[in-house]
Amino acid sequence: MRNSTPPGRFLVVDDNKVNRLLLGRGLELEGHLVEFAENGRLALDKLAGQSYDIILLDIQMPELDGYQVLEKLAGDLRLRDIPVIITSAVEELDSVVKCIEMGAEDYLVKPVKPVLLRARINASLEKKRLRDQQRELISKFATSEVAQDLEASGFSLGGKYVEATAMFADIRGFTGIAEAQSPEDTIELLNTYYTLMFDAISGHAGVVNQIVGDGLMAIFGAPIAHAQHCEQAVRAALEMIELIGLFNIEQASLEKVQIRIGIGIASGQVIAGYTGTTRRATYTCVGDTVNLAARLEAHTKVIGQPILIDKATQQSLSQAIQTEAQGEYQLKGKSHLVEIFSVLPG
Amino acid sequence: MDSQPMIDPAAYSELKASMGDDFIGEIVAAYLEDTPRLLDELRQRLIEQDAAGFSRAAHSIKSSSAALGALTFSALAKELELLGKQGNLAGAAEKVKHLEYEYLRVAQSLQALSHA
Secondary structure (H helix, E strand, C coil), X not given: CCCCCCCCXXXXXXXXXXXXXXXXXXXXXXXXXXXXXXXXXXXXXXXXXXXCCEEEEECCCCCCCHHHHHHHHHCCCCCCCCCXXXXXXXXXXXXXXXXXXXXXXXXXXXXXXXXXXXXXXXXXXXXXXXXXXXXXXXXXXXXXXXXXXXXXXXXXXXEEEEEEEEEEEEECCHHHHHHHCCHHHHHXXXXXXXXXXXXXXXXXXXEEEEEECCEEEEEECCCCCCCCHHHHHXXXXXXXXXXXXXXXXXXXXXXXXXXXXXXXXXXXXEEEEEEECCCCEEEEEECHHHHHHHHHHHHHHHHCCCEEEEXXXXXXXXXXXXXXXXEEEECCCCCCEEEEEEECCC | CCCCCCCCHHHHHHHHHHHCHHXXXXXXXXHHHHHHHHHHHHHXXXXXXXXXXXXXXXXXXXXXXXHHCCHHHHHHHHHHHHHHHCCCCCCHHHHHHHHHHHHHHHHHHHHHHHHC
């Protein structure tokens, strides 16, 4: 059994020196690294500066007691997933229940028996490692905003209304381009294209939530609210056009194919949330606003402008961005005429 | 009462076995250093009629004493902890005096055991 799990970093919080020594010794004999704090306040000081795998927490302490520490931990995104094991006297079991309700993972009755200590900490360490792995996976397959949102509010299918800006972009005549060159060149082109687009979008607090073929959908203002989502989306679009221009100069010098993109942007209420099944889900936004952005993107081909936006977006923009009214159009799926504006390069 | 050993032999030898022969000396030393301080605090809290602080100091004495096998002494500390929790420090002075007296015997027994 011994050393079956790799060593962990422990913070032992107890106002009694003998208890600290006993717990610390028990952990060190298991090969773990141990640091100590004499009360809740000192524990939070330590937690602010260093990371620990598990906290062993006494309940009754001067300065800040165990409950207050749990409360602080629960309110801190960085700290709230560190497993806390409560160490308590046997007659304090009522308090232990309260601690577990407040987020503590487990408890040990003092005086602590070494066998029990070993079993509990190994179980908690294992859970902690699984959670860390899970988080790493999420950050790899989701945007950092979605990962943050998942961490903050947990995962649940279902949506809510939010004010946001939706953006669609794709490469003009991509099918023709793909047919004219090798598959390797096409994939390389797409990878470069996506790298540039992601940079421009995430640089303006946007989130790319779908990529299909040569098209992408991005959202600004969700899952994390942003007051200037219209402005940010349009600025991202301008940067996308600029980056494509630079990319084309490079492509021309290599005698490779050049590309043009079209971008449609619309703002308003969207339904945002995780859709799919509990096995496979994605963060997405749907609704009229999203449809309009897609229609505007398609319309860039019709009127030969790279960036088209709706009136709601246009009206929220600062003076620094120049737009030009393009008139009213009947767009597919819309019962009313839609006022369209183009964005002029800055 | 006097027939009861101050330190429960089974609890003490179990602790010694799990912590190692060297380390038990360190723990006893820490206990002998820390407990008089906690007893002082207990008396101080009583003077101030600070029931919560009184209870906390008694709780701490109870906890480390139980760990070292000073079970009867720990039970006395627990009585004081409860008085503090109930906010009733009347009559606590006698019990604190008794606790201090008992501590001397605990300390003697521990010193003897750790040098054995």
